[in-house]
Each structure stands twice: as C-alpha cells, then as structure tokens.
Amino acid sequence: MAAATAPPVPFTWTRHHVIDSASLSRYEIEEILKTARTFSEILARPVKKVPTLRGKVVVNMFYENSTRTRTSFELAGKYLSADTLNFGVSTSSVKKGESLQDTMETLLAMGTDAVVIRHGSSGICQQLAHLLGNRVCILNAGDGYHDHPSQGLLDLYTMLQHMPGETGVAGKKIAIVGDIAHSRVARSNIHVLSTMGADVHVVGPATLLPAGVEQLPCTVHYRLEDALRDADLVMCLRIQLERQKTGLMPSMDEYIRFFQVNRERLNAWCRPEVHIMHPGPMNRNIELSSDLADDPQRSLIVQQVANGVAIRMALLYLVLGAQANDSSDPLFQEVKGERPHAHSA
C-alpha cells in the first residue's frame, strides 16, 4: 500500500483519549495493531500478567449493560497490573441527564488515570474530554449510536489474522449487514476499515440506513445479494426488537426473508474463503443463521472476543504511556521491545 505521506519518524503516540474512530490515522491504527500483537503473545504465556501499568487506576464506567466489552477492558487492565474497578451504574439506577460536571468531579476525586466509558448518549466522551482536558485518559467503550473504537479496531485485528500478506484489508470487500442507523459498531468499522483501504459495503432495510449514509466512505446497497456478491468478509449487526415496535420494520420475518445471512446465501454470492463476524450479542437465526455462527471454518466470532482483550490492553498501554511520557518510563520501554534501548532498564 502506498501511503500518501510518510509517518512521522519515529512515530510517537500522543493521543490521551481514544474517543472516535474517524479521527484515527493509519499510523495510529498500525501502532495499535502492532502493540496488540505484542500483548497477544503475552496472553499466550502461562503467566499472563505484566507489570506495565502498576500503580495506575483504570475505572470502567458502564452506564449501559455490557458483558464482553466491560469484562474485556477489566481483564486488559488486570493483565497490565493496573488497579481496575467497575463504577457500576446499573441501567435501572441511571437517572437520565446526570450532570456532566458531577460525573467529572467523581472521576477526578477518585484519582483516576484512565476511564473507560460506555453510555447510551452519543457524544458524552467528547463532552467529558472537553471538560477534563488531559487530566484523565478517556477510552470510549461505546456511546449511543456514535462510536465504539475498540470494537472497530478488534474487528480489523481479527480480519487481518485471516487476510495475510502485505495488503491486509486493502481492497478487500467487506459487507456490513443490518441496522446501520442505530449501530455504533457499523460507524466504527466504516471509519477504521476505510482508513485502512478496505472496500466497505453496507446493506439493510431502507429505514435502518441513516441519512447521508451515501456520503460515508462506503457503498450503500438495498439488496443483500448486491452487498454479499464476491465479499471477502460479512459482518452481521444485532437487530434490536424495538425497531419493530417503532415501525422501522414490519416484522422479524420480513427482515429474515430479505437480510438474514445464512449458508445458502453465503455459498451463492460470496467468495469461497469468506468469513463471518458479529459484534454480539447475537440473535441466533435472525440476523445470522445458527449453523454459520457456530461453523469454525466460517465464523470468527470467538476470535473477535479473544482479540478484544489484546486490543484493549494496547489502547490502555498507549494512552497511559502518552500520559506517563513513555520515553522516561522504563516499564513502557520493556514491553515495546523494538526500541534499541529497550532492555537497558
């Protein structure tokens, strides 16, 4: 891949927050992937823990239900020896419209170094970053329909494991199927994948494609066949039951009839080596047929979850490293490895 401009040499990570996928440069994404590979190796060891973030406090603030993302971030912090804690806010107790000022004071009072935020309201991470500046690192673990950067990155990381070679995802046809309008996962993937040169296609019921989607860096389809034809990878999105209640689609049966990804359709339209992904949680036999989801030759769903930990370790490491000024901190050099003076500590 010919890059338009050369990366700054040596590339230095300077970002304190990872909030939106659209602003991540190719070099930043490559740095995240490279770092994640180092951590994947560590995760394969019998003893998975490294002392890199010893003494750092990472708070998971999840205002929405989440299993895999929260546990993934929690494990990532623990493997890096950070003190992680879950600022548990159950959905039932969340009072809509809590003052951002109050949230900010809470974070600062706890001496937090990094905060991982999952919230139902788009933009909350940007608003908090505006209030907090660089006093705390903010990692967006999903905000409303806006973005979910670590998901897009772990999806890319997973794809690359199955797309060997120099080009990676560049030029590969990747189809995203389902409720694009209400999906932060779709937005994150569209941004990350298009930045890395992939040929991104989206398809779904017209009511679930957002306004202006044709201006995003992807090709828009209204028929599943058009999106799936010769695809290298198909990503299904979760269909929420309430879309039916609010009149955005007539019924689940209608959705299944036109947009379910199943073996017949895959075999008929996609490339022979095609893989399937799903960010979870899955509605089996609605957006994706169960036999495909469980087919180890086709499905990367389990790898997605496993890779999530390595990606989130990389993000925590990079943002807290930027905060700690990594050149002076031997702990950060130790894991980086490729630096010439890496073992001087």
Added chain:
Amino acid sequence: MRILLKGGRVLDPATGLDQVADLLINNSQIEAIGANLPETDVDRVVRLNPNLWVTPGLVDIHVHFREPGQVHKETLATGAKAAVAGGFTSVCLMPNTQPTIDDLPSLEYLNLLARQQRPVNLYPVAAITKNIAGETLTEFGILQAHGAVAFTDDGHGLANSVRMRRALELVRPLGVPIICHAEDPNLSCDGCMNEGLTATLLGLPGIPNEAESVMIARDIQLVRRTGGRVHFTHVSCKESVDLIRQAKAEGLPVTMDVTPHHLTLTDRAVADMGYDTNLKMNPPLRSEADRQALIAALQDGTIDAIATDHAPHTPDDKSVTFDVAPCGVIGLETALGVILTHFYQTGLLSPLEIIRRMSTEPARLMQLPAGTLAVGAAADVTVIDPSADWLVMPELFESKSRNCPFNGHMLKGKATMVFASGQCLLGADRMQPSDPASAPLLTSPMPA
C-alpha cells in the same frame, strides 16, 4: 426633559428616512427630526458621530423570560435588562411559563409584573390551548381585551388540525395572528438535531426539514380556508420558505420570522464544537443549503422579521448529554451584532433593511406602538455603532443564563445608547449635559 441627539445617521424604515439629522426627544415622545435643530431649551445634547445610526428601538417578537415559574433561568427584570443591552425596547413574551399564560388570572398576573419593567415594553402573547396541551382553546377575545397581542403554543406544534382551524376562525375577527411553531411531532420524534450526514456521524437522531414544512403546508391551506392570520416563527429550512413565499404571492395573510442563529450557523457547528449543548434548539440548526435559502428569503422580503427566540437555560440545565439537553439559546444580547456582522458588514442588507426587520416590521406584525421615529411616536430610540468590534463573552451578559451559541465569536456592531419612552437605559455615561452645571445626570431606572 428634552434631549437632543445631534448629528447621527437617522434611520426610519417606516418613512424611508436615512440621513444625517438631529432628533429631539421631549419627555416620552419624539418631538422633532431635522437638520440643525436648535440647542436652546434642551436639557441634554448628545453629539453623535455621523457614522452612528439613530434608529427606532429594536423589537423582538419572540422571547422567553421564564417568569412566572422558572426564575432561576430568567426573570422579567433580567430579561428586560438583556433586551436593553441588545438595543431592544419592546419584546413579546411567549406564554410557556409555569403556569402557562392561558387564562385571565395568569395574564393579569403577568401584566402586573410586566408593568414594573417599564419603560421597557413587555407584551404578553397567550397560549392557543390550555397548558399548551393542544386540546382546549383559550379565550382569545377576553385575553386580547386584556393585552394579549397574539396567540401561540410555541415550543410545541399544534398537531391537531381541527384545533388549528377553529383557532384561525376565532382569531380572524380579532385581527391578531396565531404565531405558529410549525412542527409535526411524529416526524420530529426523538430527534435532537438536523437530520443529515452530521447527525449520522455524531450518532444523534435527526429531525427532517419536513417536520416543519408539512405543518407549514397544512397551516397555509387552513389560512386559505379560514382567512385567519398566521405568523410562522423561527422558520428554519428551504422547503418552508418556498411554501411561505408562494402563499404570500397568492396574497394570503401569512408572515414569518427567522432567528439570527438559523441565519448564521449550520448543523456542522454541533460537530465542530464537540456536541456543545448550547447549539441545541428547536427547530435545529439546518444545512448550509437551508441557511442560504433563508438568506435569499431575507433579501427578497419573504422574511418579514428577525426574532431571537431568546430561550434561557442555566449552565446546570445545559451541562448534560446532547440528547437530553433542553432546547433553546439566548439571543437578545447578540442579535444585533450577529446581524450587522453577517449582513451589514458583508453588504447583504442595507442599514434600513436591517432596522426594518428588527424593529418596524415586527412592531407592525404584532400591532405594537413601536418601530418608527415619527414625530409624536414614543421615544424608543436606539443608537447603534455599526463598527464597534466586540468579543461575545456570555459571562458578562445581563441575562441570567449563559446558553449562547455565539460564545467566543468576534462581532462588529452593537447598540451604544438606548432610550425607552425618553428614558436613557443604556449609555447614560455618554450623555453630555449642554450645561455641565445643570440638571442631575440621567440614570437607569431599571430595578436592580
């Protein structure tokens, strides 16, 4: 008390006057306009640079002063001070207070409070339906007899078409307008900004232009049926403007206003400013194409008036996520500066056309005794320095709230003196006594 404003550029859209002249105020009335008026028997002479404009006091037909009920956001006193600071001497109060201004006791209570703000003129607008719930019509005749200058359910669209029809039939003989906040609640649904690419990128639910324009289309047809007058307020998009232009060409009694923020900002600002909730209002900031359509409509006269929709909310109200933040921005103290910066400095509108849209026309639409410098008219006079550069700093505003979408903007042009019924409410320090030893200095009569 006779005050002579000497040598300014006198602008009166009501008569088309635009020339350097003297203006003589005698107590609460304008006594004379002319060249070289004598300085004899005058208590104060204010010598003005001929580049300063002397205009009728500005008129804003759409403000929310939150009293009674939400005095932590604004009061009639702080709202009136904000108005004067922005060059306004007359404003129309929207009825969505707590309680709603929808019956005689609530209206008379508001009248009692409003009288205390004189000489600033606060005119009540009453609700179309009780509690702005869209069901039971209010007593238009009784409320008009006690001072209501118009009727509106502002903040909400009147979804029920037959209620709108009956309201128009009932106000027609009264000669007052229904002020229409055009919004189909089913189409706007849970939207919190303009529908389009920006909303999609930000992950925020959108409000399509049609949420406004389908109601405007409906109301124009009901006007044609009933003959009742409709004034469309804070119109935001191209489709709406096109419908209103057509209706006016047909001769229907419809008029419209736009806000300074819809004329100068677009939905892109929400992205550029990182979900700043001070950019959330209803209707939302629209696309650049819509903004250009509004500018064209302002130039061709389709837009009758500029109104601020001054809607105060405290920092606490606004310091929440974008989706749940209350709608509305303040505008009284920036309106003139914004309009002068974007329309006078750029040559898009002449001084006379700007003052027509900010004083003469709004006064005429609501039949207010304002908007002119005619001899014998109330001495509501604003002196404007069109070349004054200033930085918008909401923390310095007279308004109780700070939810200003122009925070940090550099503007050119502002009001430097304001007289209401002949009393100097702004810029008193600039008054030079003709004889320094004579009568006491004029001071602001505004209560603290």
